[in-house]
Amino acid sequence: MARESSFNKKSRIVLIIVLGLFSIGQLFPLVWLVDFSLCKSGDVYGANILKIPNPPQFINYYLAWRDGKIPQYFINSIIVNIVSVLLVVLFSLMMGYAFVRMEWKWSNKVLTYVLLGLMIPIHATLLPNFVIFRQLNMLDSYFALIIPYVAFSLPQAVFLMTGFIGSIPRALEESAIIDGCGIFRILFQIILPLSKPALVTVTVTTFLNTWNEFIMAATYLTSDKFRTLPFSVYNFAGQYASNYAVQFAVMTIVALPSLIVYIALNEQVTKGVTLGAVKG
């Protein structure tokens, strides 16, 4: 790489050490959390900043799993997220195509209307949506989360998809149309495979946003039945108020899925974040 050639080995090592120290600093709270999740609960009161768990208290994780209702909440999170992400991907692909390639008078106006959603903070819809969902008997259901999750993910997804579809050369579609293909075959057999990089970005960013979402879930769900994973952490403060180790174990478990998805797909997340950054 060009940038490395002008840069000697010694100062690179110094740089790595500096960055290493700072990233340890940035991650230290998480290390502390995981460390004490493996200790006995009272250990956290000691003077030590970190403590070697001896022996590691895996029972904390068992209690967290069982009493944090992790399996139940996890399944709810999976259902809500898979449906939301699939709908966002499908709708943004369809809308992206209609806005970029189809010929209709209102195209630009409707696109502007959808992109307006980028400016609206979710918190402003919490109160009215609560009233609407209550009126429609929709509170406390998967729909009460899926609908707003899809709605709020769409503007950014449409923004990404219109940008991407616009960059696909028209030649393939033109010949397909001459061969007599309908729009839906073009959309799903030509555009869909070509849009894979954009769709992966949409998938990952939507997933991380909705998976970690808490305020809407806290507002629209009133019973335990449909609650999502973040509630494991939230509920625990009462039952295990003084058992910090188990609380920390719950937090570690809840943090893991996002962390795994991020590490596995970090290129796509990085793209999603930097592209999303220009959304305004």
Add this chain to the structure above:
Amino acid sequence: MHKVLSDKRTILLLVLPGLLIYTFAILFPIILSVYLGMTDWSGIGRPNFIGLENFKKIIFTDTTFWKSLRNAILLALAYVFVQHPIALAFAILIDKVGGRAEKIFRTIFFIPCVIPVVVTSRMWVSLYDPQYGLINKILDFLRLGFLKQQWLGDMKTALISVIIICMWQGFGWALLIYYAGLKGIPEELYEAARIDGATGVKLYTKITVPLLKPVIKVNFTIAIIYALKQMETVYLTTNGGPGDASQFLANYLYIRAFNSYQYGYANAISVLFVIACLAVNILFQKIFKPENYEF
């Protein structure tokens, strides 16, 4: 060709599902909120229309509303003047380190941003705990024990403590956006400057920072909007307290609606909140025109 692409029924089929769900869950509620904001509704029973009464009350007599706005501005200033210079410096360092290390560090610094806010917020509640928290332990360790505090529970330190959490959570975001901006600066410009005799820090002040200007603008605006929208962290740590020391707009309207059952009043705050966000956004679009980005 034209016939296929302008078929009205197909267009409707493609656009309608998304459009309906978006209108139902975002636009319609906002309009409803404008109406509810003009009532004295408590959340049950029938709403009474009272016109702009709530808005007058909020703007002229509600000190918590203004304090929430002030706190958001303080958070925005902390982002822009504390978090961003550090994030930019580290983005430059990461860009410079190259090779595998570059990717690893980029990944590490973003980790706090992908962890659910419920976890990071609760974690910070523990870190700040006066009895067992890491912060006080570190102060003890550094022989600065006299600085020990009840961080989140004290009027004097609650806001700054919440601001520190927010800066920690968002650091990776700011860094990543600067980093992406740096990647867009062509290497030839540096080469040319080096031939002209520029070295070290000069290279950065004369080339990197000026060329990064659009990215800096975007990043600043994102930070300001983020500060304005702040809710989750504050809800999960201090809930605005003690008193209204660390209150933020979104959290405040939530409390008014669900703790004090002033639904109409809360909706009025919500409307002002949307207006503030729109204003910042429009200002931002005036300053910065979008460019084309490639995958």
